[in-house]
Each structure stands twice: as structure tokens, then as C-alpha cells.
Amino acid sequence: MTLLDVRDLSIRFKTPEGVVQAVEGLSFALAQGGTLGIVGESGAGKSQTAMAVLGLLARNAKVSGSIRFEDRDLLKLPESQLSKLRGNRIAMVFQDPMTSLNPYLRVEVQLGEVLERHRGLSRSAARAESLRLMQAVHIPDAAQRLRSYPHELSGGQRQRVMIAIALACQPALLLADEPTTALDVTVQAQILRLFAELKKDFGVAMILITHDLGVVAEVCEHTMVMYAGRAVESGATQTLLNAPAHPYTRALLEARPRIDTPLTDRLLALRGQPPNLLQLPPGCAFAPRCPIAVDVCTQSVPALRSIETAHLAACIRV
Amino acid sequence: MLRLALLRFASAVPTLLLLLVLAFFMMRAAPGGPFDTERSLPPEILAKLEQAYHLDEPLWKQFARYIGGAVQGDLGPSFQYSDFTVNQLILQGLPVSLRVGLGAMVLALFVGCAAGIVAALRHNRFSDYAVMTLAMTGMSIPVFVIAPLLILLFAVTLGWLPAGGWQDGGLRDMALPVVALALPQIAILARLMRGSMIEVLNSNYIRTARAKGLATRTVILRHALRPALMPVLSYLGPASAGIITGSVVIEQIFGIPGIGRYFVQAALNRDYTLVMGVVVFYGTLIILFNFLVDMLYGVLDPRVRAE
Incomplete structure (x- = not known):
């Protein structure tokens, strides 16, 4: 579906x-x-x-x-x-985990607030669920890490926290x-x-x-x-x-x-x-850099067309 | 954190000492002396007076004597108010000056930050331009122009508030001086707050907060406010200095019996010890305030705390 x-x-x-x-x-x-x-x-x-x-x-x-x-x-x-x-x-994970978490708030706040907002959990229920999520994204010492600030985590851990936040409400x-x-x-x-x-x-x-x-x-x-x-x-x-x-x-x-x-x-x-x-x-925006471009390429934008089953390409030369 | 506190504290001592040296010798470099009057005193009386106040000693010895007293918290006798010590005069003016100064500080913080936040949230729209225009005006007009204008409007024309004086030190007495003192700080704080708020709102972690679907109120209050307040916080040191220097002028204009008024009188009268006393007192206060701000930084920013 x-x-x-x-x-x-x-x-x-x-x-x-x-x-x-x-x-x-x-x-x-x-x-x-x-x-x-x-x-x-x-x-x-x-x-x-x-x-x-x-x-x-x-x-x-x-x-x-x-x-x-x-x-x-x-x-x-x-x-x-x-x-x-x-x-x-719909949840999103961003590119730079170094700057995508709020440096002033503990991980538990940043994770818990999504649960409180969307799932209506109480603070204590949110804490328990946060712990579970932290474990689901394989953060070691999850309970302790919840009390940490982002700068105390490594880049990989921060991205895991971001992912835990994104998954918190089962998007x-x-x-x-x-x-x-x-x-x-x-x-x-x-x-x-x-x-x-x-x-x-x-x-x-x-x-x-x-x-x-x-x-x-x-x-x-x-x-x-x-x-x-x-x-x-x-x-x-x-x-x-x-x-x-x-x-x-x-x-x-x-x-x-x-x-x-x-x-x-x-x-x-x-x-x-x-x-x-x-x-x-x-025409085709790629034409100026294209090794196989011909004059026609610069005349109109090529439409995305089917070249085989479930395979589309926007190029008049293929 | 403790190390930082000690370090900052230790660095305050040479600052204060430098301030003392400058104030002491500048004061002495100014022409005239504390006992110059329209009709000059007979030389033998002048000699007696100078002896009594140790003004006949070499300058370095006087300075050493002053420092010796100041370290023990004794700022010496006043030359003009002959029955009072400088300590007594400062303590007398302090409650009044404190009321006006703190009032102005609190007012400036609330109004300035609120205006800055509104401007940032309405970035590039009417309220933003309105706040920024007012702030620019507020910054460009000096206190000694704002104060008479306020008096003219609210005391003379409208007759709502007293033009000056200090009856009971209530709100009516405080209103105009506090507003006059706070206005330039409001302007500076509003601009500062707006700038830092706009920057924070464009940061990645605010994007994250929005992507979490948090209510705008939560995004602003929980996620943006604290980081946006940090530059404002570091301005509080200079702001306190601004309010203290402003209060000297304001107290004079409104006839408020605070420390600032003593200071102006003392400078004109060459009341050496009183001038020095106020400089030392206010200097210490500003240094102390900057110290507190530094400590507050550590409390508010977890990253500073860790270092």
C-alpha cells in the first residue's frame, strides 16, 4: 500500500x-x-x-x-x-549529530519530550520508555547516558540518540x-x-x-x-x-x-x-556536463520515461 | 568550576589595584585641593589641616597609607563632610542608589529581552522594524538628554510624576529616574537579544525541535531561550557598569540622595577620600558583578561547567 x-x-x-x-x-x-x-x-x-x-x-x-x-x-x-x-x-534524522541536539538539555529531556507530546506519557512513563528506546538503538549504559548532555556523547552515540528520538513514536x-x-x-x-x-x-x-x-x-x-x-x-x-x-x-x-x-x-x-x-x-540541466549530449538536449527538458519495467530515466539518448 | 572561580577571583585583585592607582594619582593631578575656598585660608591653618589629613606627606606615603586603610575596609574620613567617614557616607547613599540601580537593571532586562524576542520572532516584519528603530533611537540619545525630556513630559506637561527629589523613595519617586537610567540599556539588550535569538532559531537543534512536532511555545521557551540568553548574560557586566555611571548623572539631575550625587560633589570639592571611596566601592561592585556573571555562565551552560 x-x-x-x-x-x-x-x-x-x-x-x-x-x-x-x-x-x-x-x-x-x-x-x-x-x-x-x-x-x-x-x-x-x-x-x-x-x-x-x-x-x-x-x-x-x-x-x-x-x-x-x-x-x-x-x-x-x-x-x-x-x-x-x-x-x-513522520520523523527525521539530520546530517550533523554534533549540532542537531540541543547542547543545553539533557538527553532524557530531548528524548522524553517527544513521548510526552505525541504519546501523552507522564514524565516517569516517558523516562522508562526512553530507557527502552536507548537500548533499542544500542547505546551502552543507557540509564547513565540519559542523564548526559550531548557534548558528553560521541558522534555515533549522538546519532543513535537522534535515531531513538525519531523512532520514539513508532513513525x-x-x-x-x-x-x-x-x-x-x-x-x-x-x-x-x-x-x-x-x-x-x-x-x-x-x-x-x-x-x-x-x-x-x-x-x-x-x-x-x-x-x-x-x-x-x-x-x-x-x-x-x-x-x-x-x-x-x-x-x-x-x-x-x-x-x-x-x-x-x-x-x-x-x-x-x-x-x-x-x-x-x-533543456536538460545536465547537458552542459554530459559526455553524450547532442544539440536537441538543450531544447527541451527531457521527461522521465520508462526504459524497462519500473526503471525510469530522463534522457533522450537512452 | 571551583578552579575557575578562584582564578577569576585572583585576577580581580590586580584590576582593582590598577583602578586604585589610576584614581588616586589622577585625582591628585587635578588642580586645586580640598581646602581651597573663595577666600584663601591663613597659611598656618591650612598647614594644620593638611597635617591633620596627612596631606603634607609625600604622595607615595599617602598612597600607602590609603591602601593600608582600604585593605582593612577603612576608606578614611571625608574632607568636606567633616563629621563623617567615607564608609558612613557610602552606606547612607547605598540603599537609595541600590533601589534605583536595581530597579533600572530589572526593568532593562525584562523589557529589553522581551522586545528582542518579539523582534526576533517577527523577523523582518513590522514589529521587528519598530523595535529596532526604537532601540537605535534609545541607544543614540544620552541619558542627560533623555532625563530632562522625561521630566518635561511627565512632570511639567502632564504633571503625573514629581520632577525630582526623594520623598519616601516610593514608586512615584523612582519611576522617572529608573526609566531614564534603564532606557539605553533596554535598547542595547533588545538588539542583543534579537540578534542572538535569530541566530539560535536558525540553528540545527531548533530545526530538530521543530521536526519533533513540538509546540512553538515549547520550541521557544525550552529550546531557544536559554542559549539565546547567553550573550545577554555576558553583557550584564558592562550593563551594570553602564547603569552605575549613568546613575551618577541621573542622581544629580533628579536630586536623588545616593552615592552618585556624593561622587559628583566630591569631585568638584576635591574631596579626595570620598572620590576614592566611591571609585573603590563601585569598582569592586562591577568586578563582583562580572565575577557573578562568569559563574552564572557555568551554571547555565553545561559545556562550560564541564571544563
């Missing part, structure tokens, strides 16, 4: 420099308990998409389209209703925005394992935002690649990684350092710069 259905989502920001087109005509769906990876460079619109789902876009944002979640259009819900969903049915949907980017590689692996485990135990649907294709491969069933605010390719993660269709996806895959091929002098990088969102190039 479809849990989240995003249709034709566009997000624009009015800034003194002009209108920034952060997301344009984005559509995707997520089934209950499913996992979707959203991949792309900085500025591709991944994070803003997540913020739109939470209804937490900046005040200068203009949004259109629809975001249906459990049969309600989130874009049409009043703030009072949205705030009841946030942290409750139907978990948005994770680069949840492992700020962590050490070994800790990254642990956190990813935790996500996989929680997905199994809690049955939560997950959107994992990342620029790391390795992360996607590990956790996500489906993957959507974004470029300059649009989806350029989407499909089952295995298909996408084994047989990428869009030249941007292919370039991303080629840019990954690999252990099984001899090391060349330098890392492969995508040529050119990500486009300026204030002034997108005409």
Missing part, C-alpha cells in the same frame, strides 16, 4: 538574487515499510524535498504539487495538524538526511546496520538522502537520482547500480573510487560544476 505519494512537487525560494528553483516537477511514491534512497550532489534538492514533507521549509519558499501521506495532502494541512504528525507519524515514515556523512567510517557502518535492523523490527518506511551510492546499495530497495531539482533516474537499486541508464548516474558510479581496479593518479570527478539554480540552462 502506498504510504507517501509525492506528485509534481515544485519548491522555489524567493531570494534577493532571484528565484531559486530548488525542486521542479518531482514525483515519487513510497510503499509502507519500503525504502527509497535519494541520491544527488549538494543542491540537487534532496534535503528540501524532505523538509517539504515535514512542512518545515523556510518562510520564503513557494511550494506546489501535492504530498499525500496516509491519504492526506500534507501541503494542505494547517500547521496545527502538521505538528501533530511531525516527530510522530510510519522516517526521513534520514545524510545520517552517516558526519561520522567516522566505522561508525557509519554501525549506524547503517542499525537502520537496516530498525527497518526490520519497526517496519518503518524510510527515505534515505545521501550522496553516497554505497549507502544506498546497502539499505535501499529503490533509488531515485536527482539533478538540479529534478529526478533524472529511478528504479530498483540493484538495476540502477548494475545498469545505470542516465549519463549522470553513470558518471556518479564511475566517480566512485574502487578497490578492485588499479589506482590511477587521480580520482575521477564529474567535469564541470553543478548548475546555478538561479538560472538553469535551457
